[in-house]
Amino acid sequence: MEKTKQIRSLFTQRGLRFTQQRRAIYEALEATKSHPTADDLFHMVSPRLQGLSLATVYNTLEALCDAGLALRLPSGGSAKRGGGSARYDATVENHLHLRCSRTGVVADVPKDFSSKLLEQISPSVLRELEHQMGFKIQLVQIELVGQFHKAS
Amino acid sequence: MEKTKQIRSLFTQRGLRFTQQRRAIYEALEATKSHPTADDLFHMVSPRLQGLSLATVYNTLEALCDAGLALRLPSGGSAKRGGGSARYDATVENHLHLRCSRTGVVADVPKDFSSKLLEQISPSVLRELEHQMGFKIQLVQIELVGQFHKAS
DNA sequence: GTACGTGCAAAATGTTTGCATCATT
DNA sequence: AATGATGCAAACATTTTGCACGTAC
Numbered sequence: 287m288e289k290t291k292q293i294r295s296l297f298t299q300r301g302l303r304f305t306q307q308r309r310a311i312y313e314a315l316e317a318t319k320s321h322p323t324a325d326d327l328f329h330m331v332s333p334r335l336q337g338l339s340l341a342t343v344y345n346t347l348e349a350l351c352d353a354g355l356a357l358r359l360p361s362g363g364s365a366k367r368g369g370g371s372a373r374y375d376a377t378v379e380n381h382l383h384l385r386c387s388r389t390g391v392v393a394d395v396p397k398d399f400s401s402k403l404l405e406q407i408s409p410s411v412l413r414e415l416e417h418q419m420g421f422k423i424q425l426v427q428i429e430l431v432g433q434f435h436k437a438s
Numbered sequence: 439m440e441k442t443k444q445i446r447s448l449f450t451q452r453g454l455r456f457t458q459q460r461r462a463i464y465e466a467l468e469a470t471k472s473h474p475t476a477d478d479l480f481h482m483v484s485p486r487l488q489g490l491s492l493a494t495v496y497n498t499l500e501a502l503c504d505a506g507l508a509l510r511l512p513s514g515g516s517a518k519r520g521g522g523s524a525r526y527d528a529t530v531e532n533h534l535h536l537r538c539s540r541t542g543v544v545a546d547v548p549k550d551f552s553s554k555l556l557e558q559i560s561p562s563v564l565r566e567l568e569h570q571m572g573f574k575i576q577l578v579q580i581e582l583v584g585q586f587h588k589a590s
Numbered sequence: 591g592t593a594c595g596t597g598c599a600a601a602a603t604g605t606t607t608g609c610a611t612c613a614t615t
Numbered sequence: 616a617a618t619g620a621t622g623c624a625a626a627c628a629t630t631t632t633g634c635a636c637g638t639a640c
Contacts, residue, residue: 292514296613298464303613303614303615303618303619303620304614305613305614305620305621305625306613306614307620307621314462316634324605325603325604326507334607337621337622338621338622339621339622339623340605340608341606341621341623341624342620342621342622344604344605344606345606345620345621346504346510346620348516349533349616349620351516356548358515358516358521360512360513360537360579360581361512361513362585364500364503364524364629364631365508365602365603365604365629365630365631366593366630367509369524370603370629370630371604371605372516372521372605372606384571384573385512386592387575387576388472393571394569395567395571399563399566399567399570402563402614403559403560403564406554406560406563407558407559408555409634411551411555411558412555412582414551414578415547415551415582416584418548418551419536419545419547419586420586420587421536421582421585421586421587422582422584422585422586422587423582423583423584424539424583424584424585425582425584426578426582426583427512427579427581427582428578428579428580428581428582429512429546429565429578429579429580429581429582430564430573430575430577430578430579430632431575431576431577431578432568432573432574432576432577433573433574433576434571434572434574435573435574450640455593455594455595455638455639455640456639456640457594457596458638459595459596459639460595475629476629476630477629487618489596489597489625490596490597491596491597491598492597493595493596493597493598493599493630493631493632494597494631496596496630496631497595497631498595500597503599516604516605516606517604517606517627517628517629519606522604522605522628522629523628523630524629524630537607570633578597591640592639592640593638593639593640594637594638594639594640595629595636595637595638595639596634596635596636596637596638596639597634597635597636597637598618598632598634598635599632599634600631600632601630601631601632601633602630602631602632603617603626603628603629603631604628604629605626605627605628605629606625606626606627606628607624607625607626607627607629608624608625608626609622609623609624610620610621610622611620611621611622611623611632612618612620612621612640613618613619613621614617614618614625614630615616615617615618615619
């Protein structure tokens with residue numbers, strides 16, 4: 287299969303071993319828009335890989351994040367309100383998130399809005415900031431915290 | 439004392455009872471620039487309030503956040519790397535944070551940079567987004583993830 | 591006096607670790 | 616063959632909860 291090869295080369299390019307578990311977890315993460323938690327992914331993937339361990343999901347997600355193939359979303363909100371577990375996203379292109387302050391649900395801001403907003407941030411100011419603070423910026427994370435209408 | 443009254447009225451304005459614990463925790467949070475965790479605050483405050491319970495710190499922080507007197511910072515990074523516990527900030531005026539992807543340490547972006555960057559975000563685009571997504575934005579959280587030079 | 595906050599300990603999560611085994615390189 | 620990943624269970628850390636008591640309104 288074509289896709290398998292693509293993923294395989296993505297992995298090996300970054301020094302990750304290509305295992306069935308990693309492949310399945312990455313595919314599931316890539317296929318969903320839902321910003322799943324590690325546990326969500328475990329439940330999505332384990333039907334196909336009987337015997338999968340939750341610890342492997344955690345290990346894999348850490349490896350993917352380190353390799354730049356996934357992002358761990360900064361999680362606000364108390365544990366009660368959805369802030370209790372980390373959420374992941376395989377979309378590496380920079381985009382914004384909406385986070386509901388009641389439920390912790392995370393949604394993507396549509397691409398056109400995301401780029402419109404991100405373009406407004408001046409790279410020269412960021413570079414000036416990097417220089418002044420002695421800090422190398424890897425990622426600009428923007429989260430719009432608020433509430434969806436029609437309270438549940 | 440003047441300050442006590444100020445805090446008292448801050449609290450009562452928002453329907454919070456004014457207890458010694460809440461006062462001490464709020465003062466400690468307001469006085470520091472260090473974005474402490476609940477446990478940090480517990481250790482800062484408990485010398486003055488013997489018998490203070492960590493659960494009270496958590497309760498108080500939740501009450502302060504709900505009342506808009508404090509913010510829980512979105513916490514990226516794995517549990518190992520400082521993402522394991524929530525950090526709080528009494529500065530309600532919107533500002534940006536730097537987060538070290540190695541250590542989880544959070545630092546404020548200086549006010550002049552913060553406002554320069556925040557001003558670049560067009561309110562009209564945000565309003566359009568709110569309308570399209572059916573979402574009421576309460577807060578724009580921006581985090582610059584990266585690393586400080588001179589690794590520790 | 592009533593409603594709410596506090597302290598304590600126990601429970602509930604979420605995440606990591608140690609180790610034996612297994613798969614990928 | 617060697618290195619690193621997996622699975623399992625136990626350890627760990629963080630946060631929440633239940634309940635008796637105390638305190639602010």
